[in-house]
Amino acid sequence: MSMRKFALGAAAAAALGTLVPAPAVAQDTIYVPLLSYRTGPFGGSGVPIADGMHDYLRMLNERDGGIGGARLVIEECETGYDTKKGVECYEAIKGKNPVVVNPYSTGITLQLIPKAHVDKIPILSMAYGLSAAAVGDTFPWIFNPPATYWDGASVFIRHVAEREGGFDKLKGKKIGLLHLDAPFGKEPIPLLETFAREYGFELKLYPVPADKMQDQASQWLAIRRDRTDWIYNQGWGAMNPTAVKEAAKNNYPMDKLVGVWWAGGDDDARGGEAGGKGYKSLNFHGVGADFPVIRDIQRHVVDKGLSRFPKDKIGENLYNRGVYNSMLIAEAIRTAQQLTGKKAVTGEDVRRGFENLDITEARLKEMGMEGFAAPVRITCGDHNGHHKVYVAQWDGQKWTRGSDWMSPMSDKVRPLLEAAAKDFAEKNNWPKRSEACDKRS
Amino acid sequence: MLYNVFVDPFVQMADMPDLLVQVLWEGTVAGVLYALIALGFVLIFKASGVFNFAQGIMVVFAALTLVGLHENGVPALLALVLTVGVMYALAWSIERVVLRPLVNQPDIILFMATFGITYLIIGLGEFIFGGRPKAMITSELFLPRGAIDVQMLGGRVTFQKLDIAAAVIAGLMVAALAVFFQRTRIGRALRAVADSHKAALSVGISLNQIWVVVWFTAGLVALVTGIMWGARSDVSFGLQIIALKALPVLILGGFTSVPGAIVGGLIIGVGEKVGEFYWGPLVGSGIESWLAYLIALAFLLFRPQGLFGDKIIERI
Numbered sequence: 164m165s166m167r168k169f170a171l172g173a174a175a176a177a178a179l180g181t182l183v184p185a186p187a188v189a190q191d192t193i194y195v196p197l198l199s200y201r202t203g204p205f206g207g208s209g210v211p212i213a214d215g216m217h218d219y220l221r222m223l224n225e226r227d228g229g230i231g232g233a234r235l236v237i238e239e240c241e242t243g244y245d246t247k248k249g250v251e252c253y254e255a256i257k258g259k260n261p262v263v264v265n266p267y268s269t270g271i272t273l274q275l276i277p278k279a280h281v282d283k284i285p286i287l288s289m290a291y292g293l294s295a296a297a298v299g300d301t302f303p304w305i306f307n308p309p310a311t312y313w314d315g316a317s318v319f320i321r322h323v324a325e326r327e328g329g330f331d332k333l334k335g336k337k338i339g340l341l342h343l344d345a346p347f348g349k350e351p352i353p354l355l356e357t358f359a360r361e362y363g364f365e366l367k368l369y370p371v372p373a374d375k376m377q378d379q380a381s382q383w384l385a386i387r388r389d390r391t392d393w394i395y396n397q398g399w400g401a402m403n404p405t406a407v408k409e410a411a412k413n414n415y416p417m418d419k420l421v422g423v424w425w426a427g428g429d430d431d432a433r434g435g436e437a438g439g440k441g442y443k444s445l446n447f448h449g450v451g452a453d454f455p456v457i458r459d460i461q462r463h464v465v466d467k468g469l470s471r472f473p474k475d476k477i478g479e480n481l482y483n484r485g486v487y488n489s490m491l492i493a494e495a496i497r498t499a500q501q502l503t504g505k506k507a508v509t510g511e512d513v514r515r516g517f518e519n520l521d522i523t524e525a526r527l528k529e530m531g532m533e534g535f536a537a538p539v540r541i542t543c544g545d546h547n548g549h550h551k552v553y554v555a556q557w558d559g560q561k562w563t564r565g566s567d568w569m570s571p572m573s574d575k576v577r578p579l580l581e582a583a584a585k586d587f588a589e590k591n592n593w594p595k596r597s598e599a600c601d602k603r604s
Numbered sequence: 605m606l607y608n609v610f611v612d613p614f615v616q617m618a619d620m621p622d623l624l625v626q627v628l629w630e631g632t633v634a635g636v637l638y639a640l641i642a643l644g645f646v647l648i649f650k651a652s653g654v655f656n657f658a659q660g661i662m663v664v665f666a667a668l669t670l671v672g673l674h675e676n677g678v679p680a681l682l683a684l685v686l687t688v689g690v691m692y693a694l695a696w697s698i699e700r701v702v703l704r705p706l707v708n709q710p711d712i713i714l715f716m717a718t719f720g721i722t723y724l725i726i727g728l729g730e731f732i733f734g735g736r737p738k739a740m741i742t743s744e745l746f747l748p749r750g751a752i753d754v755q756m757l758g759g760r761v762t763f764q765k766l767d768i769a770a771a772v773i774a775g776l777m778v779a780a781l782a783v784f785f786q787r788t789r790i791g792r793a794l795r796a797v798a799d800s801h802k803a804a805l806s807v808g809i810s811l812n813q814i815w816v817v818v819w820f821t822a823g824l825v826a827l828v829t830g831i832m833w834g835a836r837s838d839v840s841f842g843l844q845i846i847a848l849k850a851l852p853v854l855i856l857g858g859f860t861s862v863p864g865a866i867v868g869g870l871i872i873g874v875g876e877k878v879g880e881f882y883w884g885p886l887v888g889s890g891i892e893s894w895l896a897y898l899i900a901l902a903f904l905l906f907r908p909q910g911l912f913g914d915k916i917i918e919r920i
Contacts, residue, residue: 378634401840412751
């Protein structure tokens, strides 16, 4: 083809393009960005979560055509669990009208909190981020269900008290916090310090710098020296398998090492090999593929080759964590559609959707999540709900239920959260809430 | 306060001598492993005067290749041999595509090129192996497991067999490298290249061949490092952070000295463990990361070229 013919053809095609009318009604879409991390030192934990989040939303598209007639446009942005990159991702996607942003990092969440109310984009930091963000009166754009890190730490203390024979038996005990030396790792410290004063135990802190995640000899020697009775592991990424390995190496009683829900990956516990048996981790959803919702994902996404996750690992703990996360997003969108009557809801609508979120047992059953999760209810004033969690235990091969569902010590946690939120507002010259609460919220 | 800083740590050492021995042992093992990483840097710096930013990711790539091949049904020892082959192919490719076109360019250009190599290998590694952590095939490589408990000094000191093996393997590797540098023709040629590219070329030394050899040797060191670190934790991209630990070791030992990497590694390893264990609690613990640099900088006050580095005198 000569250049002249090509140019003529191209010009004709361009002219035709301008003449062909656009479809009378464009399909309603909802843009859901996922800030995920599949690379870098924390990629091991980030991959299953990213895939779980993606696959659930993709399943809704494949099975139901989206949510309420609006197709979901899913886009991932790689943060590498790096705060700077996370903020770059946020800046890149905020112009595309996202209905919610999942930072998937406490560091990134802390950076986005001041931006959310300005950009009118709700932030879902599911069971991570700033604990005080649970106070909806102060943080109308931030949501952190189903439990805060302070709730998690309180469940850990309740678990220790149960095992020791009562709260009065905590007096004189040494309870350690092995934590990543980063905002995420430090988050439960204020609560544990308060509890240490109240119950008379000695709190020992064992920070693990990011470049020492895979070499925790010093921390575990200190634990041996201090004869610490219980350890709460607020770890992430490569820190967790190393902690389990070190505990086994140091003959630490594995059933007294309890991880926060982010320290409960299958690969984390597997890292301890035979010595990892008995390791515990908090959790707030089911593990395994034996749930209708997971089977739907397998049928509509995995079997069609639309998932990047290994087939045999579908249902692992952190994969299901991603599924749970996306379920919250989807339910907030659905609630927003019900509230507004619109298909293509906006960020402001979804903020209201979150504030009116009420996932009952009946709704869980409808979604194929019966027994997978506890009901979730969020209100205008309470953006967390302080829901029940349970202690999972590694049996050497898989996670099993190590306890019943346990309520956080909300009566003690909530006043502390409110005080922390007030303190945050005063120190940061925080604007007063101007968003109205819905009646049903 | 003065008591806590100057007296109490030593009282603790005297009260629990078994723990002191354990801390010193853990520091020694960490030091040996740091030295292994530092060795990779030293090799390339000696041959080209370039700080190889890609050494950390080479550790990850080598370990991932080994485990990845095994996961795909290749027997462990064959996987080891194939991984050595892959590291050779990597060295050859780097020489052909990156280094050869940059001969006689300023060192900073070569240094920046190693940044490019780093990100290329990260992408390649994630594309081939994914981001999920993998378990090192310790047993399949006949590395010892378990621990030896020794009752001593009124307590128990535990020596992990794997750590002992790491120390022995690292020692053998250093001895082999020392012989390679001092006694072989290629080793001497390599030292000549390190002194001057132009002078080495003028006496008929093939710069290209030397670069392949040195990058391949650094690749082998990376493989051993990856196996040892991977066995202690897991094989994931998190391992590349460990490479940062080589910096204070290099500052201390000198960028051009193999013995310096070993001695520097041991000083940093033992220093940071003892510092963290006895003095860390005074400032909230978690001081290891910067303590290593503090130790290195303190040495630099007295020997700016590092403990074993070459003193460079230039005409101005």
